Amino acid sequence: MLAGKSVLIVGAGGLGSPAAYQLAAAGVGRICLCDADLVDLSNLQRQILHFSPDVGQPKVMSGAAKLRALNPAVVVEEYRGRLTAANARELFAPYDVVLDCSDNFATRYLVNDACVLLGKPQVHGSIFQFDGQVTVFQPGAGPCYRCVYPQPPAPGSVPSCAMAGVIGVLPGLVGSVMAMEAVKLLTGQGAPLVGRLVIYNALDMEFAEVRIRHDPACPICGEAPSICELIDYEAFCGGDGL
Amino acid sequence: MSLSDQDVIRFSRHIILPEVGGRGQKRLKEASVLVAGLGASGSAAALYLAAAGVGGLTLWDPGVVTPQDLQGAIAHDWSRIGLPRARSAAVPLRAIYPENRMDVLEREADLLGDLPAHNVVVLSAGNWAELGPAAVRGGASAVFCGAHGADGAVTVVTPGSPCLGCLGAEQASLLGLFPDHGGIAAAAGVVGVMAATEAIKLILGVGTPLAGRVMRYNGWDCRFEEASFGAREGCACWHG
Ligand SMILES: [Zn+2]
Numbered sequence: 384m385l386a387g388k389s390v391l392i393v394g395a396g397g398l399g400s401p402a403a404y405q406l407a408a409a410g411v412g413r414i415c416l417c418d419a420d421l422v423d424l425s426n427l428q429r430q431i432l433h434f435s436p437d438v439g440q441p442k443v444m445s446g447a448a449k450l451r452a453l454n455p456a457v458v459v460e461e462y463r464g465r466l467t468a469a470n471a472r473e474l475f476a477p478y479d480v481v482l483d484c485s486d487n488f489a490t491r492y493l494v495n496d497a498c499v500l501l502g503k504p505q506v507h508g509s510i511f512q513f514d515g516q517v518t519v520f521q522p523g524a525g526p527c528y529r530c531v532y533p534q535p536p537a538p539g540s541v542p543s544c545a546m547a548g549v550i551g552v553l554p555g556l557v558g559s560v561m562a563m564e565a566v567k568l569l570t571g572q573g574a575p576l577v578g579r580l581v582i583y584n585a586l587d588m589e590f591a592e593v594r595i596r597h598d599p600a601c602p603i604c605g606e607a608p609s610i611c612e613l614i615d616y617e618a619f620c621g622g623d624g625l
Numbered sequence: 626m627s628l629s630d631q632d633v634i635r636f637s638r639h640i641i642l643p644e645v646g647g648r649g650q651k652r653l654k655e656a657s658v659l660v661a662g663l664g665a666s667g668s669a670a671a672l673y674l675a676a677a678g679v680g681g682l683t684l685w686d687p688g689v690v691t692p693q694d695l696q697g698a699i700a701h702d703w704s705r706i707g708l709p710r711a712r713s714a715a716v717p718l719r720a721i722y723p724e725n726r727m728d729v730l731e732r733e734a735d736l737l738g739d740l741p742a743h744n745v746v747v748l749s750a751g752n753w754a755e756l757g758p759a760a761v762r763g764g765a766s767a768v769f770c771g772a773h774g775a776d777g778a779v780t781v782v783t784p785g786s787p788c789l790g791c792l793g794a795e796q797a798s799l800l801g802l803f804p805d806h807g808g809i810a811a812a813a814g815v816v817g818v819m820a821a822t823e824a825i826k827l828i829l830g831v832g833t834p835l836a837g838r839v840m841r842y843n844g845w846d847c848r849f850e851e852a853s854f855g856a857r858e859g860c861a862c863w864h865g
């Protein structure tokens with residue numbers, strides 16, 4: 384059943400590594416990795432798709448090689464480049480589910496808006512130090528990212544992974560939960576995390592679930608949307624107009 | 626044993642965390658973890674332990690890699706079908722962190738005697754009622770994990786905490802706490818990474834370990850449920 388399905392994974396790093404491995408193992412027919420970066424030595428503490436000899440290689444190339452070796456039946460596609468407002472819709476259109484495994488706010492808003500405009504389900508995950516979050520945004524069935532986070536945080540107010548650090552196992556758990564949610568969306572089985580946000584703390588090994596609701600005033604999925612096409616996300620998250 | 630110049634860059638995202646720091650990373654490098662079972666959840670656990678910089682990894686698994694394993698166990702690949710699972714898993718683990726001291730146990734008889742030489746043992750296979758007490762009585766902490774279909778469970782027994790005898794075999798089975806059996810990749814990832822997380826917390830001495838608690842994951846509903854258990858009177862506890 385999964386052999387006829389396809390996913391696009393935005394980011395072949397901490398979250399994308401376990402998600403891609405597990406979806407390939409599960410036999411999802413077509414998996415596209417989208418990432419512009421090269422493998423860095425400091426990635427290897429958490430990005431299990433990349434090995435020491437891969438340092439300096441494009442992440443999509445290094446990742447695709449592992450997925451093909453694990454399951455040769457999977458068609459693995461490599462998009463080596465940045466996701467932008469100019470390419471997102473065309474890039475997402477051929478896939479059943481998009482996994483947002485990115486690590487920055489501009490990409491998260493872009494992935495969200497492109498998925499809402501295309502009516503495509505999205506699995507969302509994020510991590511910070513010892514804490515993680517996972518949810519599913521399914522247009523028409525629950526909130527979108529903007530319903531929950533209408534405004535990006537002030538520039539500089541959220542430290543990057545390089546500045547704040549992250550425990551290496553954290554994206555492993557969050558990315559694995561994301562992969563399971565993708566399997567549920569692809570098969571139509573089970574209860575995906577639509578309207579539910581799972582919050583995880585690795586230090587205490589505790590999970591909490593909070594309800595998240597669709598906002599009728601949401602600028603992209605609300606009753607009178609003001610965003611009808613993709614915008615400039617760097618500017619939106621960089622402080623312009625805030 | 627000190628951190629190499631490469632280690633300082635490789636583990637910079639750990640070293641900057643106050644809970645880890647250079648001292649914690651050094652502790653991880655000096656530590657040794659035995660991973661018994663390299664099926665679905667054991668694969669995920671082992672990959673993340675190697676990536677996190679656990680310096681000593683001992684691998685044991687009684688089986689060989691089959692095509693069916695590859696639907697769940699991501700430490701193997703098609704080129705290693707037919708190899709003993711422990712030897713197969715050693716390949717990516719070495720490639721991830723070449724400074725790691727890796728040992729592959731071929732015989733189950735070697736396993737029992739070897740358990741106490743480790744800080745932590747991660748068990749997703751084998752006879753838990755025999756291996757658990759041998760590890761904990763020898764001073765190691767034991768992390769138990771198993772994935773079955775889209776479900777799985779994890780718990781920790783440390784020298785001093787309630788043991789699986791306190792929980793009881795029937796209750797453990799009701800909670801889904803038994804070795805890997807047919808786990809699908811994503812669910813096994815969740816369970817195996819939880820186990821690796823507990824192992825790392827135990828080595829670092831940070832956070833609240835999952836001792837006296839069983840964490841269950843139900844993948845189809847995405848529910849995480851915790852059941853706690855205490856010392857049972859009359860239990861010939863593993864540490865006792
Ligand atoms: Zn919305």
Ligand SMILES: [Zn+2]
Nearest residue numbers: 788791860862
């Ligand atoms: Zn006991």
